[in-house]
Amino acid sequence: MSSQETRLLVVDDEERIRRLLRMYLEKEGYTIEDAENGESALEKALKFDYDAVILDLMMPGMDGMEVCEEIRKQKGTPVIMLTAKGEEVNRVQGFEAGADDYIVKPFSPREVVLRVKALLRRSSSTKFLHTDTKEKQLYEFPYLTIDDEAHRVTVQGEHVGLTPKEYELLLYMAQAPDKVFAREQLLKDVWNYEFFGDLRTVDTHVKRLREKLSQIEPKAADMIKTVWGVGYKFEVETAS
Known part of the structure; x- marks a missing residue:
């Protein structure tokens, strides 16, 4: 899978974070779409086939955990969870909801890029x-x-x-x-x-x-x- 064919969905209620991730991921050649809340994210994730979803855990309304659980009922799209909570219980809950990886805020945008690349390698081939x-x-x-x-x-x-x-x-x-x-x-x-x-x-x-x-x-x-x-x-x- 080449980066030119790769579509990612970035979900975060903070515009600054969405803009930052878009900038770094587009530099890698990925096509980026975004959503500012859980309801919009879920609608897009179920309607379109993304290669991965970068999903914020803490959002008003439908949070990332709920979005991930609903995605998992219908799709196996790889999910990276973004969370400001570093406690083990939150990470475990994220994995139990179906997340494939997690990144704790504040994060380095470069780390996100590396994690995305690793996740895409794993999901496209064993x-x-x-x-x-x-x-x-x-x-x-x-x-x-x-x-x-x-x-x-x-x-x-x-x-x-x-x-x-x-x-x-x-x-x-x-x-x-x-x-x-x-x-x-x-x-x-x-x-x-x-x-x-x-x-x-x-x-x-x-x-x-x-x-x-x-x-x-x-x-x-x-x-x-x-x-x-x-x-x-x-x-x-x-x-x-």
Whole structure:
């Protein structure tokens, strides 16, 4: 995906912040649209297909959390949450609402650009798959199938709607069944976080992933095992 083809929606009730982000992101060649409140943002996000939404958490009326939750009911558009609140509980709530990343105000515009680029790379392709062009595209397990060519996950034949990050997390672990992944490793390889990143990011995404799989088949969710004190692994049942 080239930047010339990329459309971003910037949502913030402060015109100064919208103007600042527009200036920096347009320098990268992105097409920017904006919204000054949650209602307008939700209308645009559902009507048009954006490559990512940069969404302020604290807005009068419909706040960013509500907007993100409503988007997630219909779309998997990547969302970066902007928040003036740095407390862990707010970050976790944002991830549980379906956000893919968060940035705490006050922020460096350059950091936003880097985060957007990283998010777009992750959502457009799963970078850890492309070292071998002959690598298989279909992963079949009991209860669960991952078709990477179609970017599609099915449980017992029923499609599961995952966000880009949830999909990458599942695929990354499923490529190496029974291997234990530390949270730090998952942050580095799936989230591309070298220096910053909250370990709870992994936990909240695993929780959401399990919930979605469990709605169709609890045994599919049970394949994602917690390794206490370390991280997670994808465990495949063996025939008895």
